[in-house]
Every structure is written in C-alpha cells, then in structure tokens.
Amino acid sequence: xxxxxxxxxxxxxxxxxxxxxxxxxxxxxxxxxxxxxxxxxxxxxxxxxxxxxxxxxxxxxxxxxxxxxxxxxxxxxxxxxxxxxxxxxxxxxxxxxxxxxxxxxxxxxxxxxxxxxxxxxxxxxxxxxxxxxxxxxx
Amino acid sequence: xxxxxxxxxxxxxxxxxxxxxxxxxxxxxxxxxxxxxxxxxxxxxxxxxxxxxxxxxxxxxxxxxxxxxxxxxxxxxxxxxxxxxxxxxxxxxxxxxxxxxxxxxxxxxxxxxxxxxxxxxxxxxxxxxxxxxxxxxxxxxxxxxxxxxxxxxxxxxxxxxxxxxxxxxxxxxxxxxxxxxxxxxxxxxxxxxxxxxxxxxxxxxxxxxxxxxxxxxxxxxxxxxxxxxxxxxxxxxxxx
Numbered sequence: 001x002x003x004x005x006x007x008x009x010x011x012x013x014x015x016x017x018x019x020x021x022x023x024x025x026x027x028x029x030x031x032x033x034x035x036x037x038x039x040x041x042x043x044x045x046x047x048x049x050x051x052x053x054x055x056x057x058x059x060x061x062x063x064x065x066x067x068x069x070x071x072x073x074x075x076x077x078x079x080x081x082x083x084x085x086x087x088x089x090x091x092x093x094x095x096x097x098x099x100x101x102x103x104x105x106x107x108x109x110x111x112x113x114x115x116x117x118x119x120x121x122x123x124x125x126x127x128x129x130x131x132x133x134x135x136x137x138x
Numbered sequence: 139x140x141x142x143x144x145x146x147x148x149x150x151x152x153x154x155x156x157x158x159x160x161x162x163x164x165x166x167x168x169x170x171x172x173x174x175x176x177x178x179x180x181x182x183x184x185x186x187x188x189x190x191x192x193x194x195x196x197x198x199x200x201x202x203x204x205x206x207x208x209x210x211x212x213x214x215x216x217x218x219x220x221x222x223x224x225x226x227x228x229x230x231x232x233x234x235x236x237x238x239x240x241x242x243x244x245x246x247x248x249x250x251x252x253x254x255x256x257x258x259x260x261x262x263x264x265x266x267x268x269x270x271x272x273x274x275x276x277x278x279x280x281x282x283x284x285x286x287x288x289x290x291x292x293x294x295x296x297x298x299x300x301x302x303x304x305x306x307x308x309x310x311x312x313x314x315x316x317x318x319x320x321x322x323x324x325x326x327x328x329x330x331x332x333x334x335x336x337x338x339x340x341x342x343x344x345x346x347x348x349x350x351x352x353x354x355x356x357x358x359x360x361x362x363x364x365x366x367x368x369x370x371x372x373x374x375x376x377x378x
Contacts, residue, residue, distance in 0.1 A: 005218070008218045008221050008222055009218060011221045011224075012217050012218055012220075012221045015221070025366075027220070027281065027282075028217070029216075029217040029218070029220035029221050030220065030359060032217075032220070032221040033220055033221050033223055033224045033227075034224070035221075035224075036221055036222075036224035036225070037224040037227060037228055040224065040225070040228040041228065041231075069225065070225050070229075072222070073222035073223075073224070073225035073226075074225065074226075076215065076218060076219045076222045077219060077222055077223065077225075077226065077344055077351070078344070079169075080219055080337070080340065080341035080344055081165075081169070081182075081183050081184050081338070081341040081342075081345070082161075082162075082165045082169075082183075082187075082212060083212060083213065083215050083216045083219055083341075084184050084216075084302075084305070084337060084338050084341065085161055085164075085165055085184060085187045085188055085191065085209070085212065086161065086205075086206060086209035086210065086212050086213040087213060087280060087298075087302065088184055088187070088188035088302050088306075089188050089191045089192050089195070089202070089205065089209070090202055090206075090298065091188065091298060091299050091302040091303070092188050092189060092191070092192025092193075092195075093192065093195070093202045094295055094296075094298075094299050095192075097295065097296050097299050098299060098303075101265060101269055104260075104263040104264070104265055105265065105269070105273075105300075106303070107263070108256060108259040108260045108263055108265070108273065109256070109273070109276060109300060109303050109304050109307060110307050110311075111255070111259055112252065112255040112256040112259055112276070112277075112304075113277075113304055113307045113308045113311060113334050113335065114311060114315060115251060115255045116248060116251050116252040116255060116277060116330075116333060116334040117308065117311065117312060117315055117316075117330045117331065117334045117335075118315070118319070118330075119247055119248060119251040120244050120247060120248035120251070120326075120329060120330035120333045120334065120357075121244075121316065121319075121321050121326045121327060121329070121330040123240075123243055123244040123247040123248065124240045124241070124243070124244035124323075124325070124326040124329050124330065125240075125321065125323060125326050127239060127240035127243040127244065128237065128239075128240040128323070128325075128326070131239055131240065
C-alpha cells in the first residue's frame with residue numbers, strides 16, 4: 001500500500017514540478033494523472049516495468065485481485081465524496097452570501113443544472129447513435 | 139486529567155485531531171445512511187456532512203481556519219485522488235476510446251449550455267451584474283472556477299458557493315432525471331453529470347457505476363479546460 005501511495009504521490013509531484021517549471025495554466029495532478037496512465041500503458045508493453053506497485057495481475061487471467069496501485073486508487077476513489085467535505089464546509093460558513101441573494105440564486109442554479117444535464121446527455125446519445133448508424137451503412 | 143473541562147475543550151478545539159475526527163466521523167455516518175438507503179439521491183453524503191459540520195462549527199463558535207487545520211489532511215487527498223483517476227481510465231480505455239466522438243460533441247454542447255443557461259437565467263431573474271459574473275463558471279471544479287471568477291473581477295467566494303451548490307444539486311438530480319427521461323447508457327449519464335456538476339457529480343457517478351464515474355471524470359477535466367476559454371467569450375457576448 002505504501003509503495004502504491006508513493007507512486008501516486010510521485011506522479012503528482014512530477015506533475016506539479018512540470019507545471020511550475022513550464023508555467024502551464026493546468027493543475028499539477030492532471031499531469032500526474034497522464035503520467036500514471038502512461039506508466040500503466042507502458043507496463044503492458046514492457047515486462048520490465050511490471051513490478052512493485054505496477055505488478056498488476058489480471059483477475060480474469062490469474063484469479064487474483066489486482067494489487068498495487070490499482071487497489072490503492074480504488075480505495076481513494078471509493079471515498080471521493082469525503083474529499084469535498086472540507087471545502088464544502090467553507091461554503092456553509094458563507095451562508096449569508098446565499099441568503100442575501102435569496103431564492104433567485106438557488107433557482108437559477110437548479111434550473112441551469114437540469115438544462116445542462118439534459119442537453120449533454122441528449123447530445124451524447126444522439127452522436128453515439130449517428131456514429132453506430134454510420135458504421136453499419138458501408 | 140484537567141480539572142476544568144473548558145480548558146480541555148479549548149485545548150482540543152485548537153488541535154487538528156478533533157476536526158479531522160469530526161470530519162471523518164460525520165462523513166462515516168452520512169455515508170452509512172447513504173448506503174443504507176441504497177444510495178438514495180437525497181441521502182447525498184457530501185450535502186449532509188457539510189451542513190452538520192457547519193452547524194457544529196457555528197454552535198461551538200469555531201472559525202473555519204481552525205477547522206481547516208484538521209480537515210486539510212482530507213482536503214489534501216484531492217490531488218492524489220485526481221492522479222488515481224488514471225486507473226479506472228486505464229481499465230476502461232477501450233470503452234472510452236470508442237466514444238471519443240460523442241464525448242467531443244457532448245462536451246461542446248454541454249459547456250456552452252452550462253455557461254449560457256446560468257448567465258441568461260440570472261440576467262432574467264434580475265440578479266446584479268457582479269453576481270451573474272460570479273455564477274458563470276459554476277459548472278467547473280472549484281479551483282478553476284475561482285480563477286475564472288477572479289479574472290472577470292467577480293467575487294471568487296460567491297463563485298465557490300455557486301460551484302458547491304451546483305455540484306450538490308447535480309449529484310442529487312442526476313439519477314431521478316436520467317431515470318425519468320429513460321437514459322440507460324451509463325457513459326452518457328456519467329458524462330452529463332461530469333459536465334454539469336464537476337467533482338461532486340463525479341463522486342456520485344462513481345457510487346452508481348464505474349463506467350459512469352470514468353466518463354464523468356473525463357467530462358469534468360475537459361469542461362474545466364473549455365470553460366476557462368469560453369466564459370470570458372460568453373460574458374462579452376451575452377452581457378452586452
């Protein structure tokens with residue numbers, strides 16, 4: 001577990017360093033994500049990398065649950081909601097800002113969320129249907 | 139043992155231990171209730187944790203700075219969790235690769251809708267200009283949204299409020315809405331909630347379905363990118 005967490009932190013650290021060094025307007029962890037993704041993809045290509053937290057055994061092939069960085073990541077993401085609590089509590093402290101602008105503020109946000117959800121999901125489904133139809137025709 | 143219970147409280151209230159414990163304990167209960175109700179949308183663990191902890195801080199007259207001294211250890215994990223998103227992305231890479239086109243089209247429509255709908259509705263509701271500007275980036279993750287808000291000379295803390303409220307509203311409404319309109323494609327459901335409700339929506343998506351979670355996290359990332367380019371443009375066009 002420690003080795004897997006170290007690998008995740010190492011990717012984040014490299015991401016932060018890269019972003020600072022190059023001066024990209026991007027969060028460091030996003031670069032870290034891409035780095036870890038590249039490592040996982042390369043692991044499948046080169047057996048040399050498949051050790052320690054990257055050993056990754058396929059559950060279908062060996063019957064063993066994936067270990068290493070996979071299980072550590074799953075643990076982190078299973079509790080993703082928890083990580084938004086500290087920032088969320090900060091918002092409760094600013095409740096007077098909401099009270100000042102009243103119902104209109106909440107109503108506008110709620111309607112906008114519903115419109116956005118509906119528009120995005122409809123576009124996605126339409127585009128994916130058009131795509132499969134396009135593939136079937138020729 | 140301290141003879142004065144108040145001095146014990148003063149000591150504990152200043153230590154990170156108490157506030158870290160409170161954060162984890164309240165969340166553990168909220169999450170248990172959420173599981174017990176089979177992840178009912180209204181039992182959203184983020185929503186209930188933040189108001190309970192917020193009320194507790196208010197009752198004990200504790201400042202947010204003191205609270206954050208303990209809660210920062212949890213907040214810190216957002217970075218590693220972002221890196222960890224690489225794993226489900228990697229495991230579902232074939233599903234993702236086959237859906238690149240629908241994702242790009244939905245991204246374009248979704249980002250524009252998120253910004254335009256809130257700006258137009260807020261204008262129609264007669265909210266002051268500064269509030270409208272602060273609400274414009276509400277569908278992207280808090281850090282990016284506050285940066286956009288700052289560059290518009292709006293109020294970043296009001297933006298943070300709008301972002302968190304949007305996230306919670308999206309996380310609560312997505313399941314009933316999608317069931318209502320009969321969408322069974324978890325790629326589309328996840329992608330929509332990632333666009334509309336950033337990380338809090340993504341966390342909800344991971345609770346429902348891993349594929350939905352993967353698509354939500356991709357949508358969240360892409361939307362942060364597009365929205366930071368789009369908002370300044372949209373604001374000049376829509377608020378003439």
